[in-house]
Amino acid sequence: MATNADYLHSSYRESLLEHLFIGELLRTLWLNGVHRVEVLHSEVDGAGYDVVVECSSVMRHIQLKATGQGRKRANVNVMLALSEKRSACVVWLFFDQETLELGPFYMFGGTPGQPMPDISHFRVARHTKGDAKGFKAERPNLRLIPKGSFEKLDTMGEVVEWLFGDCATPSPRGVE
DSSP, rough: OOOHHHHHHHHHHHHHHHHHHHHHHHHHHHHTTOOOOOEOOSSGGGOOOOOEEEEETEEEEEEEEEETTTOOEEEEEEEGGGGGSOOOOOEEEEOOOOTEEEEEEEEEEEEESSOOOOOOOEEEOOOOOOOTOOOEEEEEEEEEEEEGSSEEEOOOHHHHHHGGGGGGSOOTSSSO
């Protein structure tokens, strides 16, 4: 159920969901025996990603999108610049609006170490607010990626495997 806080404090909630996602990701890796993971935050959202996570030899530039469970959303905006980053991806997480539990997760990107699929052919996004005459101009650097282009995952364990593959398990000698 949406509350006033959902839109009055949406930036705070967005930050909270990012921290919850990173915490769950790190916990899952830790429990899998992977203890050395680097997490970097983007100062400015100019390149299309929110966070960079490096696990062993795989570095992922991740754009996080969030939607409350039960809400109808057909697509998400993704910056063209994101596709220039090696191994970039979009994690579209759904969350319970009462408990803030995360899941399911919708993933868009290539396999670990591979580029993100070309997004230039997707529909160009438009501004959400119109000008004085109601015209909503195009946003040429943003594309609308439909939900059907994403792969659905139910657990954080599946997300870790999707993001990092074999790098998400410790080496046989225990050296990470």
